[in-house]
Amino acid sequence: EPEVTQTPSHQVTQMGQEVILRCVPISNHLYFYWYRQILGQKVEFLVSFYNNEISEKSEIFDDQFSVERPDGSNFTLKIRSTKLEDSAMYFCASVSGAGNFYEQYFGPGTRLTVT
């Protein structure tokens, strides 16, 4: 069964450094998302991406964040200058766009630790 994959599983970086989190959504899916979960808190929506552009972003998704789908398969989240409070689990998800539930398929997550 097709799965969403994410790399790396764990990324440790120093404050101020740039990080890129990578996701490979399920092929033929049309909608893509990034969520994050700070330890002990709820999973929060960051951004949605459709038709090669951002369709919605949350207040968390400020100028330090960007997303890209460079080659039609990968979907990346870049944080330009990481802060300690960016430490979290980051989940990628995709939606096929078929049916009416538009259920999301999630990747296993990338744990980002900013020191």
Add this chain to the structure above:
Amino acid sequence: AQTVTQSQPEMSVQEAETVTLSCTYDTSESDYYLFWYKQPPSRQMILVIRQEAYKQQNATENRFSVNFQKAAKSFSLKISDSQLGDAAMYFCAYRSPTSGTYKYIFGTGTRLKVLA
């Protein structure tokens, strides 16, 4: 804005017993979608069960069923005949039909432990 609340950070159940995980939400919309996702340790979230708000009948998937109380804005998950493999983090999620992006709003999750 919609919110989702899971008031039980952790629950335990004996193998073969039944457990109910609670979820409440707040919304002014009359139609929406609700989901329960399971996240095993170090694995991705997978869909357990889903419910359309306009359907009065509670959804059922094998040992998993929901008790959907629309007026009370409650969407609890019942797991019957609990198995060791049910041990996981369970997330309740809400999706608005008016969101053109189909994003989810999540609760904080409930960690379920299954005791042998």
